[in-house]
Amino acid sequence: MPHEIKGLNEECGIFGVFDANDANHLTYFGLHALQHRGQEGAGIVTTDGEQFYQHRDTGLLSQVFAKEGTLDGLHGRSAIGHVRYSTSGNGSLANIQPFLFRFHDGNIALAHNGNLTNARTLRRQLEDEGAVFQSNSDTEILIHLIRKKRDMPFIDALKASLNEVHGGFAFLMLRKDSMIAALDPNGFRPMVVGRMPSGAYVIASESCALDTVGAELVRDVLPGEIIIIDRDGMHIDHFTTDTQLAIDSMEFIYFARPDSNIHGINVHTTRKKMGRMLAKEQPVDADIVVGVPNSSLSAASGYAEAAGLPYEMGLIKNQYVARTFIAPSQTQRDLGVRMKLSAVRGVVAGKRVAVIDDSIVRGTTSRRIVKLLRDAGAAEVHMRIASPAFRFPCFYGIDFSTRAELLAANYDLEGMRQTIGADSLGFLSKSSLIKAIGLPDAGDAPNGGLTVAYFDGQYPTPLYDYEAGYLASLHKQQKMMGDAWNE
């Protein structure tokens, strides 16, 4: 029985604080700094050491907590929160985190950023043993595994359970007297520990959230670690030592905020380096360099500097969001695009434009950008991508739905160029990507401690539920087209 396989998108943001004044507000502020990691839903659970308080709903953080009193009703000095990115259909309230599980011997709140590769199998086993699930999410699985080990002390049960789940996961838990973080053995997702001037510990998906709440970075959570924060302070433990860093390269390319530092590497600086290397690998005879706002501006300025070309704001992003329901007819759909992004006629008219983007997924946005620039009078449009071509889905946390939609899985370079309508097209090489990031913690991990499976289809772990059938077909496809892509 072939089963449907999707790389579920579990790109999310988590934040928690233990034993601090204004735990609810701090968590709100921290999640706000992580809003770029998920806009479909948000929630916060707090505890005063006895009761737990929760609120969660679909929408942006500011919408979820728009009603006065909602945030102030979350009492207590400890809190965890979550912002969620979900694909359509999974956006139901039942999937918004943190989940709060109620037990007579103590509640547990749980937030999760990641994707388990053996979720399907585990869930089936648990159901066969009587477990009751209320969401589609992987996240509920962990709590069932823990509760099956009631005879063990909690931390032991947690460690044992973390060895049963596979894939990419960054868990954050809140109990009445502790906050606990855990990261998968490959450290696919970033997670950091910080400390407030008051001494209170905070944990967040990215360091930018620490800056926002005024916390100092203490350290990155490392693969296989469990971090326990309680009244006695921070305790560092691990559930496995069989670890190997393979952090998702997309965090550096696209996901993370430019002001975050991940394993000591600043994201903006890394992107600028990617741009510089791209300029060397894929030079272009152009008059100006333009970045696609906002995510590609770092790379574009690096490209411009390395190429010795002027860096210009040839594309403008409208900072106001328009309602999407006002778009019935085709003419209006075209207008819809122009409401988000505008080409600056006065800058690009008559010019040979090198436009820098961070990545190409389906190619539709690239095609529209090329058209916008040509409509605004650009003489030539050369597209340069500050990452390698995406040819493979990733099962550790990003949704590419089916690989069939990836432009680079369907066309060679010339086919892609024709599809998007650019005068030329070039990608950053995988080796330059790895070099640009240059993780100091990588040790002798392959690919410099990064997951680059999007580009080469080499997954750092077994794929479990995703293994059968689908992968086979992937490899077949890969073989057919692969030669064109070999660097």
Add this chain to the structure above:
Amino acid sequence: MPHEIKGLNEECGIFGVFDANDANHLTYFGLHALQHRGQEGAGIVTTDGEQFYQHRDTGLLSQVFAKEGTLDGLHGRSAIGHVRYSTSGNGSLANIQPFLFRFHDGNIALAHNGNLTNARTLRRQLEDEGAVFQSNSDTEILIHLIRKKRDMPFIDALKASLNEVHGGFAFLMLRKDSMIAALDPNGFRPMVVGRMPSGAYVIASESCALDTVGAELVRDVLPGEIIIIDRDGMHIDHFTTDTQLAIDSMEFIYFARPDSNIHGINVHTTRKKMGRMLAKEQPVDADIVVGVPNSSLSAASGYAEAAGLPYEMGLIKNQYVARTFIAPSQTQRDLGVRMKLSAVRGVVAGKRVAVIDDSIVRGTTSRRIVKLLRDAGAAEVHMRIASPAFRFPCFYGIDFSTRAELLAANYDLEGMRQTIGADSLGFLSKSSLIKAIGLPDAGDAPNGGLTVAYFDGQYPTPLYDYEAGYLASLHKQQKMMGDAWNE
């Protein structure tokens, strides 16, 4: 009896289209591109040639038309709309435009961007003759002046009335069979005419709105002109020939969108030039150049290029808006700042930073930016401002409340530097500003066709209601401090 004088803020956006499909949606899209000119209220009036339809409310455009059916209920092939920036206290619904005046011989809708300097006197006269006003706005005055001339043909009455009002104004009117635009004799505000592929004419505050709706720029509306659009096409007329271009230099410095062209000059390009000139006038021994997002990025990239320094994203603006009511205590207020703007520690730590901003008004934002950068580890923070110091209010369209709040009206350069806490501070000179903009239409108009009264207190027109008392005090102050500011 001394009366309170304020430079009322009437920085707004207007958009209109005549005889087109989807007039309501086009106007929504056009106003969306102008949302940066006003976020306090929005409205649209349409006509099907018989009935008029209107909707307006406080808030962003997307909020005002959030309820499904609201926009679709505005029938007809012609429309005008307005987005409004208002100071607190004037934000009441009664002041949201366009106004719709109902007459048995034909309704008139009216939208206005500007500030009349003789409004107080005219309003008093009109009231003495029995006129009834329902808003605080200057805008109602014009319609009363027109209605007093019922014996004249409408256009004649309009022309005569436009000669009675003084100050800065860009009016847009909709009648059942025509759309009419009028611009004051100094052209203080930008206004452009465009044409849709269908042939329909559109009028907008800035050319970026034309691009968004897919219209071609036809021409800028010139000082003293009346543009009449009807079923026969566009008619260009004028209500006075005693004109002299004096467009508000703040449009180029701060207000307008970078992708707009004003009198043939692209805003981004001009800002970049200001940055280049600033680099020459106010050089600095720094490691990196950082712009304050979003409005100062153009100038910062120009500065970096001219100075031969790396342009870096050392400051990040959070693209998501947080609710402001969550900020009771002082610690939380400090957090509030960090929710909007973040310094990129990985970029600025240990560096000598040249931070480029477009202007300094009260200095509070500058002080916070300096602090943010120092907190993130910047070794030195040198602030460079891509415009001259603001020392005088402007009565043609910008609210500085009272001059007392202008930092540069109260301190000399060193005092300002100390107030904001920077290691050094420098401004662009007025002459370089004028040169950077370089209006081709200026002819022999003073200051290259720009209003630069903010910087030198020399107003291009009489100030009428604003003349007495206050100006005297201004000039006294100016004399005391003036020498420090002479270029």
Add this chain to the structure above:
Amino acid sequence: MPHEIKGLNEECGIFGVFDANDANHLTYFGLHALQHRGQEGAGIVTTDGEQFYQHRDTGLLSQVFAKEGTLDGLHGRSAIGHVRYSTSGNGSLANIQPFLFRFHDGNIALAHNGNLTNARTLRRQLEDEGAVFQSNSDTEILIHLIRKKRDMPFIDALKASLNEVHGGFAFLMLRKDSMIAALDPNGFRPMVVGRMPSGAYVIASESCALDTVGAELVRDVLPGEIIIIDRDGMHIDHFTTDTQLAIDSMEFIYFARPDSNIHGINVHTTRKKMGRMLAKEQPVDADIVVGVPNSSLSAASGYAEAAGLPYEMGLIKNQYVARTFIAPSQTQRDLGVRMKLSAVRGVVAGKRVAVIDDSIVRGTTSRRIVKLLRDAGAAEVHMRIASPAFRFPCFYGIDFSTRAELLAANYDLEGMRQTIGADSLGFLSKSSLIKAIGLPDAGDAPNGGLTVAYFDGQYPTPLYDYEAGYLASLHKQQKMMGDAWNE
């Protein structure tokens, strides 16, 4: 040129208080008690003796002031408010009252309950003299008439203006130092003065609002009177002595709340009397008496007592409002009716039911009620109406759109019975209606001081703008069918 004539619905509620603590909250509470008089819009204007504050919007009072802070932002010790009933199309924000007119010599807020019969003519004249109107409402006319008499003291100008407008009107005005009420020479609408324990005066459309805010009834405002409330107390004046009471009988039949007293007559008690008289005039051989909730319960209990029959709750009104947009298909439309009103099967099954309603307008509701009762098993359904048949529109305050829709204008008694599907049908006679109300203040006014033009087409005043054409056609129709209706 024949012009469209409508009996505009200006059935509204007004409330004001002068010089009291919590003027904003008192007005909110007072309007809440008058919410039955208008659900389409609401507004409040307050003054602190210097500034005026206003808020108004479409919707129920609780919706209009739903946002915390909105009501609290209306400062000052004096306030007037308005709830508005509007026909579709006139529901735009521009028509929501109170209006606030701003003059350099003092603002005036104005709320109005009524309909002017010479509004069209006056408005035309005023426009010809340069007046500018911003709403469709009659209400703006008064202020223009007043402002044309700037050489007179305000009260003199007001009196003169009130003699220029005709029709039904109850005006309530707020100035910075006084609150003024005025009632038309026929007193078509109720209006009362009350006094708070603190001594502050309140004015309201109905006495139930006085009870709600804890005020004692002082007196009804009489036809032709002006009531001026200022810091010196209450001053009773009049703008005409040529008065004759002709209060709208529909206030007693349907509009007013049962707990209100109008000119000393309690509304519930009167309705019960109507029911008793109806039982005598239109007896029925039935098992039970059922009233249509909520407006007909008083009459039904009177009918049951006089007839010696059991009074039963055979019809139930759902106290929760369902959204109306959920009703696309015909089956769902039928369900929609059942969501508002339910027949009590256990009560009516197998019974001969006398169902009492207050009035029949178009007959559609009656037809549905008969069907509901039959579906619930009623053996017979006899409808008795506690008012005479509505055959004529009224121009003093109620909207019947066009007379063409009145059931009784199109059918004789048997035709009506067949249309609604009842086993028998009977109406209260006009003379019994007048007797049941029995106004003590009526003196020798015709029809006991009541307007009964709905029933006999005899209007107590000239109809001015409504006179021509339409009335002629009315009278012609009347002649054709009149005999069947003579009592």
Add this chain to the structure above:
Amino acid sequence: MPHEIKGLNEECGIFGVFDANDANHLTYFGLHALQHRGQEGAGIVTTDGEQFYQHRDTGLLSQVFAKEGTLDGLHGRSAIGHVRYSTSGNGSLANIQPFLFRFHDGNIALAHNGNLTNARTLRRQLEDEGAVFQSNSDTEILIHLIRKKRDMPFIDALKASLNEVHGGFAFLMLRKDSMIAALDPNGFRPMVVGRMPSGAYVIASESCALDTVGAELVRDVLPGEIIIIDRDGMHIDHFTTDTQLAIDSMEFIYFARPDSNIHGINVHTTRKKMGRMLAKEQPVDADIVVGVPNSSLSAASGYAEAAGLPYEMGLIKNQYVARTFIAPSQTQRDLGVRMKLSAVRGVVAGKRVAVIDDSIVRGTTSRRIVKLLRDAGAAEVHMRIASPAFRFPCFYGIDFSTRAELLAANYDLEGMRQTIGADSLGFLSKSSLIKAIGLPDAGDAPNGGLTVAYFDGQYPTPLYDYEAGYLASLHKQQKMMGDAWNE
């Protein structure tokens, strides 16, 4: 360790339909008719036979489904829904039903009206076996019990599980191919089966919901029954034959809608009978009889008829809801009461008033009503209650929080009279209550098939988790005061 015991309020409404067009809309309409059973939250789950769709939120039904598209997004021909009444603190989203449990072998949606008396014990046992709970609700327990019996066919597992839970429960379940209802062995809560003209079956808490959707009543669900609806029609089964009808008498006294029939007895008719009997048991020398709207109007009209006194609308309920946040000061709190209920001065002034209410719980409302009537001029106020005095909490579905708040648990009759300030006070006897209801299905069940434990403290079942400690204290209290209450 003494544990907190509360009679959790689980007075709710449930509705379901199987295999019908517009299942989502029918369920919305049905729940709307049951809105009086719960206003704190609402939800609907539907299935198209494969997928399940759900939406639930806090608030009224019309608020929960206010956003267009929400209801229409619930696809499929079968649905169940729930409206929830919750005490403060339990109103969180996690407790809003129906719950949807997701299993690889088929989802189950579950809605519940009732209260389990052994929930605490069962939950503890289940947790000890690894079960994970996400709400405070009893409702989750059933599904865990079922899932523990995966080796049995579903219906067998359900029957076995229903024998493990005790207390009052009416469950409604939806599976992809069936809808199942189950009622506890005492039938504490009403539940009925109906049939649409199309043949589709519906199940609802009260028959009024059947009338609203146009369904015919088929039968009441009987104690111990399981009703299974699938494509083959309706199957009647039972999980126990050890049953004895003990329906909650409060359903007849207060909860149910007057147009509902429960076990063949119409609620309005029964209430009227209670009023008649009350008139005989507790006569009063009064001028008029007044009911407290809306729930006591039936009893009041019965009282008036039996007493031969006029039935008057001396109290009016405002049909519009005012926002409660506008009530800071004490004067405003008093106003708050008057916004909901008004005494009709014209009816009660100078009269000796017999006011009929359905019940007295804490006595605060009664005290306010007496004061309202006296303030409106009533000469005497005699309160008559159409049920016996509430002295004991009930554990089958009604929240009295703690018995300490019950007026009749703390005072004898004269003490109660003084507390509420009435001139006299009288209650209906328990025996008359039982006689007035006169259930035909009761057989030889005690108390005529009713639960009357509120009045006599005699519980028809063991109380399990509620037994210890608390009951002992109850009985002690009872002994002290009991004699005063013996009938």
